[in-house]
Amino acid sequence: MNRIANVLKLLIRDKHAWMTVPAGILGSSFIVNLIIGFGSGVEIYTGGLSSIFIYMLVLGIIVLPQTFPFAVSFSIRRTDYYIGTVLNAILSSVIVTLILMILAGIEEATNFWGVQLHFFKLPFLTDGNLAEVFLTEFILLLTMFMGGFMIGSIFRKFRAIGLFITSLAGMIVTTLLVVLSTLNNWWEPILNWLKDTTAFELSLWLLPFVACFAIISFLLIRRSTV
Amino acid sequence: MMNNVVEVKNLTKSYGKVTAVNNVTFSLEPNKIYGLLGRNGAGKTTIMHMITAQLFATSGELKVFGEAPYENERVLSQVCFIKESLKYPDNYMVKDVLELSASLFPNWDKEYANALVQDFQLPLKRRMKKLSRGMHSSVGIIVGLASRAPLTIFDEPYLGLDAVARAMFYDRLIEDYSEYPRTIVLSTHLIDEVSRMLEHIIVIDGGKILINEDADELRGAAYSVAGTANAVESFIAGKKVISREPFGGLLTAGVFERLTETDRKRLESLGLQTAAISLQQLIVQLTNKKLETKGGSRP
Numbered sequence: 001m002n003r004i005a006n007v008l009k010l011l012i013r014d015k016h017a018w019m020t021v022p023a024g025i026l027g028s029s030f031i032v033n034l035i036i037g038f039g040s041g042v043e044i045y046t047g048g049l050s051s052i053f054i055y056m057l058v059l060g061i062i063v064l065p066q067t068f069p070f071a072v073s074f075s076i077r078r079t080d081y082y083i084g085t086v087l088n089a090i091l092s093s094v095i096v097t098l099i100l101m102i103l104a105g106i107e108e109a110t111n112f113w114g115v116q117l118h119f120f121k122l123p124f125l126t127d128g129n130l131a132e133v134f135l136t137e138f139i140l141l142l143t144m145f146m147g148g149f150m151i152g153s154i155f156r157k158f159r160a161i162g163l164f165i166t167s168l169a170g171m172i173v174t175t176l177l178v179v180l181s182t183l184n185n186w187w188e189p190i191l192n193w194l195k196d197t198t199a200f201e202l203s204l205w206l207l208p209f210v211a212c213f214a215i216i217s218f219l220l221i222r223r224s225t226v
Numbered sequence: 227m228m229n230n231v232v233e234v235k236n237l238t239k240s241y242g243k244v245t246a247v248n249n250v251t252f253s254l255e256p257n258k259i260y261g262l263l264g265r266n267g268a269g270k271t272t273i274m275h276m277i278t279a280q281l282f283a284t285s286g287e288l289k290v291f292g293e294a295p296y297e298n299e300r301v302l303s304q305v306c307f308i309k310e311s312l313k314y315p316d317n318y319m320v321k322d323v324l325e326l327s328a329s330l331f332p333n334w335d336k337e338y339a340n341a342l343v344q345d346f347q348l349p350l351k352r353r354m355k356k357l358s359r360g361m362h363s364s365v366g367i368i369v370g371l372a373s374r375a376p377l378t379i380f381d382e383p384y385l386g387l388d389a390v391a392r393a394m395f396y397d398r399l400i401e402d403y404s405e406y407p408r409t410i411v412l413s414t415h416l417i418d419e420v421s422r423m424l425e426h427i428i429v430i431d432g433g434k435i436l437i438n439e440d441a442d443e444l445r446g447a448a449y450s451v452a453g454t455a456n457a458v459e460s461f462i463a464g465k466k467v468i469s470r471e472p473f474g475g476l477l478t479a480g481v482f483e484r485l486t487e488t489d490r491k492r493l494e495s496l497g498l499q500t501a502a503i504s505l506q507q508l509i510v511q512l513t514n515k516k517l518e519t520k521g522g523s524r525p
Contacts, residue, residue, distance in 0.1 A: 006329050006330055013315075013326060014315050014318065015317070017317065077299060079297055222297075223282075226281070
């Protein structure tokens, strides 16, 4: 446990990556929207919240090149590094989700910041009860991080060529699925299913992907050299 | 008899068709200072990376403190490997590296580390990214010294350090080593600077071990002979010659053998001059591929 705590210490020391930068990105997005809302006087539904989810993806990608060679050089086991990093991502996702929910509460209480700005409390995404909203946002944040982490670990182990092959394979599979859906007239049932499914139910469908990302990155990191 | 700290048997590392480390066998005893010497690309860094489980061997056996080092906490917690290319997280300050080291290395001596920071005049609150090359190297040296790991490895740790700072590193290393003995491996090109500290020397060339010997043995192991070409040729016939530098009708030759009393008398009668060859010269000559290294004659 002490060893994993050391990995957490190692990561959190980089306050910029885990605190200042995400707060700055989300904060500036919010302030820009607030100013627009103030000036325009119309009701705004903004996608500015997506910046924090995209940042989690970026963080997942950069955490490996930033800290993995350092950690291994300083006698940290790869397994401990992996567990510590994933644990840190889980804790960060929990904290970010709680902050987003508190801000959504304030948004509602202040009648959307007094300017009809819908930034944290969005239709569909925050439709369910508190537990559902928490899980939806948490799972989404974690999925983004783990997706980035897997990209980072593919690059770590197989360099650019590995990333190139993986993306190519991903695109081919996506194209095949699109073609199959069109040929078999699957689009209508798919759209109907999406229409009837809540954000919370959709987020549960992300869990198998998170598990895949987690397993793949673990296996790659275990075999990565410095 | 204590167990060896490192035990390497037939260790090989190849990248496709290139063999970086070729069937290397050696061991490191506890509480000794080793010099791991050789030219660039000889395979030194690769060997050290394998000992610390940062790279994986293609074949062969590798034991550190009696166990396989890969993902082994008992081994890794006793090892500190400082290399030239050490990469720190971009946002880390000097104090972040030192404070983290305190929790990672069980033998970390905080006061000693602080004293070293003073000695090397490091700005604690400066970002690692913003440090000069020499200061960057100093951080590694401080971690290597203050961690007091039972196996401490320095791989070219002083890139960009001036002569004063290097001398300070050597002094601190010797002082602390005599107080807290441990196994230290120094890999370097500045052989003459460190040769007085080394107790045992391993020379790697082309991925193979060329020399694995006690430093004292090696210090008197070679000498040079100078004089007229004919006289020198007649003296070195049948000896293990490692270098030849003709200059007009004169010749200077390096001989990789101990100077015996008989040799000395012959040198006198032939009117030849002799001098000791420094460790650095010896290794330069042995690893210089352009020279024939066996026998007394060369076309």
